[in-house]
Amino acid sequence: MKAPVRLLLFCALWAFGVCLYAVAPGRSHAAPGVGRQAQILVITAQPFVTQWFTTLNNAFVEHLQELTNRSVRVSYEYVDTRIYADPEYLRLFKDLLIRKYRNLPLDLVVGVMPTSSALLLDHGETLFPAVPVLHLLPGRDRLAEIASRPGAGLVESTSDLPGTLERIRSLFPETRRLYVVSGAGKDDEVYLEQARAAVEKAAWPAEAVYLKGLTPDELLAEFAKTDKKAAVLMLTYLRDRRGDPLTTVQVMKAIASEVNLPIFGFYDTVLGLGIVGGRLTSAEAYGQAAAQAAFNMLAGAPGRGTVRVEAQIRDMYDWRVLRRFGIPADRLPEGSVIRYRQISLWERYKVELTLVALVIALQAFLITALVIALKRRRAALEALEAKERELRRANRALTTIGRCNQAIVKAPTEGELLREICEILVNTGGYRLAWVGYKDEETSLIRPVAAAGDDGVYLEGIRVTSGDDEHGRGPTGTAVSTGRPCAARRIPTDPTYAPWRERALAMGFASSIALPLSGPAGTYGALNIYSSEPDAFDEGEIDLLTELAGDLAFAVEALRIRDAHRRVEEELRRYREDLEELVRQRTREPDRVNRELTVAKERAEAADRMKSAFLATMSHELRTPLNSIIGFTGILLQGLVGPLNEEQTKQLGMVKSSAAHLLALISDVLDISKIEAGQLTLAREPFELRASLEKLVQTFRPQAQAKGIELRLDVAAEVGAMAGDRRRVEQVLINLLGNALKFTERGGHVTVTCRAAPDRYVLAVADDGIGIRDEDLAKIFQPFYQVETGVSRRYEGTGLGLTICKRLVDLMGGAIEVESVWQGGTTFRVALPKEGSAP
Amino acid sequence: MKKKILVIEDNEQNLYLIRYILEKNGYEVAAATDGMAGIETAAAVRPDLILLDIQLPVMDGYTVARRLxxxxxxxxxxxxxxxxxAMAGDREKALASGCTGYIxxxxxxETFLAQVEAHLPPVGGGDA
Structure with missing residues (x-):
């Protein structure tokens, strides 16, 4: 995925997340109602301004305001439960109410608890004439009276003790004893009786203990006596058995922490004080029912009938207590309200937290993705930059090498060449310093002969040798002594760099390399290059620089040779000038000399031209008379003309032999001339070498027999066809065979062998004749050698045979060699290519 | 009937030598001393073999062979x-111009007669 797309996606998801977060916890607020305020007076009884009342009252007011959709003004008065016991208090209280509310038009009066309800029933008309009265939790003994009062409202408190008993049974089935606890007030007893009836009807549990009006301490003492599985049903408390007011809340608060029995309750206000729960009469639901009743009374014309609203009874449980008794929530009846659930932040804000976590995770993912993308991009950029750097470096190196090559080709002198190479390396190659040092053979000191990038600052102060000491173990010394490139990759840490480190670092050198300069006599110096980058010379660069150093050394060598040539030429030139001067001085006629020289040259050229024609003509012209001589001598010797006497035969034989020798000489001279003039061309035709050899040996057999020499031919089976000039091959063999027979004494042996190699045939002509002296071996292929040594007196021959053999074999692309032992015999070996040489 | 050999040779001594050897050995010899005469004689005489010198005046032997x-x-x-x-190429040149052999x-x-007879067509129809 490309980076911009990722960024876009990230932004979209972020915006989405933020929106979710903003919307999720939103709460709508209802606008408060505006209108005439309903004026309501609530009279409740002391000491029951308890949590029960507070809950009821809050639900009443809130719900009423919601129903009426306008604000309701509520006043409160508190009447002591003992008001009836003190007539004076009753009179004063009534007086107070009359005075207080005389000028305040009330829309509704609400009496809460039996005392308040009774007060309103008894004195309502006096206190609040024509104001409707709503009775909440009146005494059960006044219900009928309320029902008979026109315009009076009643919200009956209902209970479901059989239901609660059923819950005890289902949640604690092992219960054997049930303590039914209640106050000793009149109303308390009503509920106690209901409980008794429920237990009896259910016939469960086995034992029920009714504790009426016991104080908390007495209760605890009672509970402590139990040895059975027991449960507690806590009903209402209005008074203890001594008649003192006591509320269920007070009792529960006092005993909760001491009792280890499951306690089930009656009102939901006790929930949270240690009871398990049960079918509870809900103060809140009662308050809401009261609000509904009040609303009905305020809205409707309160003429006839009683407004009755039954409060809701709900299954309510304390999550903490359930947990204490190990009762899982799924064992509770459906629709149960579970309070005091210790809900973790996580559970409470599950959705929000999930969303936030999701958004954070998304952000983290996207940020990670972005970071990775950035990193990759950066890595790619860095790789690209590295590649570019490498390319630039390679380009620079190539440019450098190119310029160096130009310099190598063009440089007029060695010094200039070295200086120019150094300058190119520094100016084009971008190196800090380049210098060439030559080794002083005597002192091993490496002396700078050219440098660039230094200005004498660095090189002047350092000592470098190629010796086996501290100054000889740096790159330069090592390169010169080993003939191999040597680099100091990191000058600051390279241990061999100690003698020069300080100065090199001061110059800003970080790495260096020395490349040997070698000539035919070995390494004589080094090209040294310094870079300001550490480890600047990679393998490729070292290869290039090594090649450069090689080319440089080669160029130096070439320049030196050229200089040597020039010196010789210069000497020659001076010598010639001296000579010419001498000639001029002597003749004082330079023009005439020139003319003579030209004429002489032309004559020589003409003579050379004539030579070939002359020799060709000579050959023919000399042969023609010889034809006659040989021919007629032959006829005479054959006796064709007539019989000859012995002397005639002998003399004619001499004529014939001399003529033959002369003919051979003529042929040889002609051959030599043609070979030397480069006019001899060789035929290239296929022929059978074996057949040639057999024919030749056959030709020589009579001669060998005549001399008493054993002539043997040994041809390998593979010897067969070859391509070449058959006549010339035979000429060579005739020469060698003739020589062998000539220089072998009677009774000796001459052997001709022929072997086949993959590409050539090797012929050998071996004899056990007189042999050749070592000192003569090298000369036998020179022309007229035999003649010069005077051997011809004893062994006739032209002295050109071997010379011609050698030249012919050379022309054929073959080789001829000789080995011989003086007085022991001679072997000539001729190697001839099977395919002949190109004509 | 004697076999006829035409010798075309300008050198008198050589011609004499060859004629002598051949006649001594029972051949009938016709001779011509230049190329043109050789061609004419050959057409007229129809010899069994022609010995042809290559280095002839006016018309060289190669040309004569081609004409024949x-x-x-x-x-x-x-x-x-x-x-x-006796140079490389001479033999090839001679054969290329129509010669059947080369001496x-x-x-x-001692060897001449054998070389000549090697090129004579096999005996047939004659009295030999």
């Missing part, structure tokens, strides 16, 4: 070149 081969009357007659041009000068009386 072009003429249907002389075309089947074997021609043996006799020459001292190198100077002739050796």
């Amino acid at each position: 081969r072009e003429d249907p009357r002389t075309a089947p007659i074997p021609i043996v070149a006799v020459t001292s041009y 190198e000068k100077p002739i050796d009386p």
